[in-house]
Amino acid sequence: MADITAPLQGTVRVKASPDETALRALHILGFLFLALALALPLSSLLLRAFQDQQGDFVGLRNFAIYVTTPSLIQSAWNSIWTAALTTLVVVPLAFAYAYGLTRSNMPGKWFFRAVMFLPIFAPSLLPALSLIYLFGNQGMLRWIMDGGSIYGPWGIIGAQIFYCFPAATIILAVALSTADGRLYEAAEALKASRFRIFLTVTLPGAVYGLVSAAVVVFTLVVTDFGIPKVIGGQFNVLATDVYKQVVGRQDLNMGAVVGMVLLVPAILAFLLDRWALTKKSATLSGRAVPYRPKPRAARDHPAFLLCLTIALTLIGIVGVAVWGSLIRFWPYNLALTLDNYDFSRFDTAGWQAVWLSIKFSLMTAVLGTALVFIIAYSLERGPRSGFLAGPLRFLATIPLAVPGLVLGLAYIIFFNAPGNPLGIIYGTLAILVLNSMVHFYTVCHLTAVTAIRQLDPEFEAVSASLHVPVWRTFSRVTIPICLPAILEIAVYLFVSAMTTVSAVIFLYGPDTKPASVSVVHMDEAGQASAAAAMACVILAISLSAKLLQLFMNGVLGRFTSAWRR
Amino acid sequence: MRFILFALAFLGLAPMAEAQQRTRLTVYTALENEQLAPFKQAAEAALRDVEIAWVRDSTGVITARLIAERANPRADVVWGLSVFSILQMESQDMLEPYTPQGAEALRANMRSNRSPMTWTGMDAFVSAICFNTVVAQQRNLPRPSTWQDLLDPRFRGQIVMPNPNSSGTGFLTISGWIANMGEQGAWAFMDRLHENVQQYTHSGSAPCNNAARGEFGVGLSFDMRSVTLKNQGAPIDIIVPTDGVGFDLEATAILRGTRNLEAAKRLADFTVSKTAAELYGRFYAMLALPGVEPTVRGYPAEFAQRLVSANFAEIAASRDRLLAEWQRRYDAKSAPR
Numbered sequence: 093m094a095d096i097t098a099p100l101q102g103t104v105r106v107k108a109s110p111d112e113t114a115l116r117a118l119h120i121l122g123f124l125f126l127a128l129a130l131a132l133p134l135s136s137l138l139l140r141a142f143q144d145q146q147g148d149f150v151g152l153r154n155f156a157i158y159v160t161t162p163s164l165i166q167s168a169w170n171s172i173w174t175a176a177l178t179t180l181v182v183v184p185l186a187f188a189y190a191y192g193l194t195r196s197n198m199p200g201k202w203f204f205r206a207v208m209f210l211p212i213f214a215p216s217l218l219p220a221l222s223l224i225y226l227f228g229n230q231g232m233l234r235w236i237m238d239g240g241s242i243y244g245p246w247g248i249i250g251a252q253i254f255y256c257f258p259a260a261t262i263i264l265a266v267a268l269s270t271a272d273g274r275l276y277e278a279a280e281a282l283k284a285s286r287f288r289i290f291l292t293v294t295l296p297g298a299v300y301g302l303v304s305a306a307v308v309v310f311t312l313v314v315t316d317f318g319i320p321k322v323i324g325g326q327f328n329v330l331a332t333d334v335y336k337q338v339v340g341r342q343d344l345n346m347g348a349v350v351g352m353v354l355l356v357p358a359i360l361a362f363l364l365d366r367w368a369l370t371k372k373s374a375t376l377s378g379r380a381v382p383y384r385p386k387p388r389a390a391r392d393h394p395a396f397l398l399c400l401t402i403a404l405t406l407i408g409i410v411g412v413a414v415w416g417s418l419i420r421f422w423p424y425n426l427a428l429t430l431d432n433y434d435f436s437r438f439d440t441a442g443w444q445a446v447w448l449s450i451k452f453s454l455m456t457a458v459l460g461t462a463l464v465f466i467i468a469y470s471l472e473r474g475p476r477s478g479f480l481a482g483p484l485r486f487l488a489t490i491p492l493a494v495p496g497l498v499l500g501l502a503y504i505i506f507f508n509a510p511g512n513p514l515g516i517i518y519g520t521l522a523i524l525v526l527n528s529m530v531h532f533y534t535v536c537h538l539t540a541v542t543a544i545r546q547l548d549p550e551f552e553a554v555s556a557s558l559h560v561p562v563w564r565t566f567s568r569v570t571i572p573i574c575l576p577a578i579l580e581i582a583v584y585l586f587v588s589a590m591t592t593v594s595a596v597i598f599l600y601g602p603d604t605k606p607a608s609v610s611v612v613h614m615d616e617a618g619q620a621s622a623a624a625a626m627a628c629v630i631l632a633i634s635l636s637a638k639l640l641q642l643f644m645n646g647v648l649g650r651f652t653s654a655w656r657r
Numbered sequence: 658m659r660f661i662l663f664a665l666a667f668l669g670l671a672p673m674a675e676a677q678q679r680t681r682l683t684v685y686t687a688l689e690n691e692q693l694a695p696f697k698q699a700a701e702a703a704l705r706d707v708e709i710a711w712v713r714d715s716t717g718v719i720t721a722r723l724i725a726e727r728a729n730p731r732a733d734v735v736w737g738l739s740v741f742s743i744l745q746m747e748s749q750d751m752l753e754p755y756t757p758q759g760a761e762a763l764r765a766n767m768r769s770n771r772s773p774m775t776w777t778g779m780d781a782f783v784s785a786i787c788f789n790t791v792v793a794q795q796r797n798l799p800r801p802s803t804w805q806d807l808l809d810p811r812f813r814g815q816i817v818m819p820n821p822n823s824s825g826t827g828f829l830t831i832s833g834w835i836a837n838m839g840e841q842g843a844w845a846f847m848d849r850l851h852e853n854v855q856q857y858t859h860s861g862s863a864p865c866n867n868a869a870r871g872e873f874g875v876g877l878s879f880d881m882r883s884v885t886l887k888n889q890g891a892p893i894d895i896i897v898p899t900d901g902v903g904f905d906l907e908a909t910a911i912l913r914g915t916r917n918l919e920a921a922k923r924l925a926d927f928t929v930s931k932t933a934a935e936l937y938g939r940f941y942a943m944l945a946l947p948g949v950e951p952t953v954r955g956y957p958a959e960f961a962q963r964l965v966s967a968n969f970a971e972i973a974a975s976r977d978r979l980l981a982e983w984q985r986r987y988d989a990k991s992a993p994r
Binding site for chain 1: 683689690693694710711712713714715717718720721722724725726728729731742745749791820821822823824825855856857858859860862863865866869870871872873882885886889890891892977980984985988
């Protein structure tokens, strides 16, 4: 296949130069966006790593101080092993779940598709509260801990597994969702065993997705400070070290130093991503026949059981928090009440924060999805030789590795700098939207890239030889085929914006406090039930967005995938 | 809404039109949530042409924001922030010198000693012990009345306190011990206390919140924290130790570079007024303005005598050193036990 397309592309390249110009222009636009909204803010913060509090240049002195911090090695090691263990648990679970969703004929797939997102439908405080209610010192299931404490590495790992599961599953489900049925027919005709087919057809097709998922989970765990802060006790990790420097000691310079150390996983992730790219070839060619799993009990029943177990666990954890939002005071007064939903009693912003969050998340989803998908398309289908393609690809992987806290501070320093014309968006909703689009860029980018890569470049080649401009191929072929992935990205952005805390806590203004920040404030004030209540409202809104997406998928599928039948 | 206001202004409804002219002051604060509405109401009633727009967050977050925004301050006034944060801002030359009218009447150790002043105190909050009586009964814990009582081996693994490197409340706690016992004595005390500590949390509010939920028997925090929790039915007692407690001030300052200096000065004047002090007295037992009787309940009569005498400037100056020493002693071996 690749042998045929390569020379074809070569000849097309000469004819299709207006297309190339258009795609090159998109490279420049994409690069400008990520430079302004990511690279420049980050570098203006990271410059602080080489300055003292007065702003004088001190070279590597801060790094020297940091390296001698006694707890550094301990923190780094703690970060690495908790992240590695979480990855080892999450990726196989997510693969099995995604496999069940895409490659089996089990019943209730739409239900499993909706449930898998539960963990990211609410701020991370919600699972932390649930785990405390379940396994804490007063917890309902504390006997499972067998005298051990939830406050420490096991609490962190448990909460992170829960929290990272959707991100890994979304990537793997997209990677597994489009397969060429001909390969399976051929394999069966050759009498290959099922195991052999799995090893030689299914797995190679999903390698890129597997690498991405592992990289994403590992980096998410390393950079998240919300979970270790609430449930990690005094178990030090690198992300809480940043928190200590910035929020505890208000030392932005040292915070910038640790922030730089945390970027190391990003660079490793980028290298891994490039490596996986060389292993990857398009699986859905123009002549592809979509793979349709036939009913087979030996596969469908275990898949159903496994997905059901995972889904019930997720529902159980969320269910505990929902119950927690309806009680007066854990664990001493379990009388049911709706008072916790009267938010103006606990926080001056009240329900206003919820409406603001919806507005802010909608804007993030609409703008972010368009941007992510167009940039990803220009990268995947644009000129490989483009000098901006490499830097653009690299920039797209950075946001994942930047702790929200670091990104939030970077935005203050860059956008609030005197004389920066972009300063007009400071303190408004616009900066929250921009920040969230960038903060959640990587997972969306990887999803878009995975979806686009599964389309054979032949589509473009044929269009080009028929003198169809690239934007037309894009809107008539790419978008319809990728529509499920596009909707997935939009909902992911919406939900992430609804639940994010770490970056926006530094950026909201007097009139733009989001609901997720209110959740943190109410919990800090000792109003755990009210905090759980607002988290549940966020959860309900996110869940509605997801159900709407699934519904639209069903409707659209009838039109846009008609060609596949 | 704005359209309606304009329409009303057209109709000659002068008081409504005046609302349009109000100066909007952005006020950064770490006050408790339930204090925001009454404080705003009182200030706007006293200064008719000023509107208060709060940005409230925990002490650490709001201070980090203020310092990150230093090059181009967005806040006009800071009203209700730990004096340690304010002193840090002072050392970075971020405060506008201004002596509010009547500020000389404040207790001398509760206001800036510069002239003109850079900050003024509002009230003091003190370190305290949140003691869960139900857990205490279950685990047979004695009721502590002094810090020294916490060294009792029966408290082994029962105490939770904020990590001073993450939380202002944690620093308040250890600075109180240092002021009270001297630095050597305080380190010796903390070495022994460390044996009984189950966990150093990153959040200053977590120890008391978790003690209220029975996760731990004893949480070290500050006095304000317990009121909300008790009202919800938590079985906790708030204990202000009798052997001297550290205190922190809530303070007010004007940001250097504010775009609304005149209105900011008038708000600063209001924050040291008797009206304002009476307002603080609804929540705090120790006020910066002498002669105002606090109306908050549940504090012992001789409360003021339990406060250690603290030199805030001196403690603030040695903060980095103290935190580094604390980290060296207790944080490096913080693997779970």
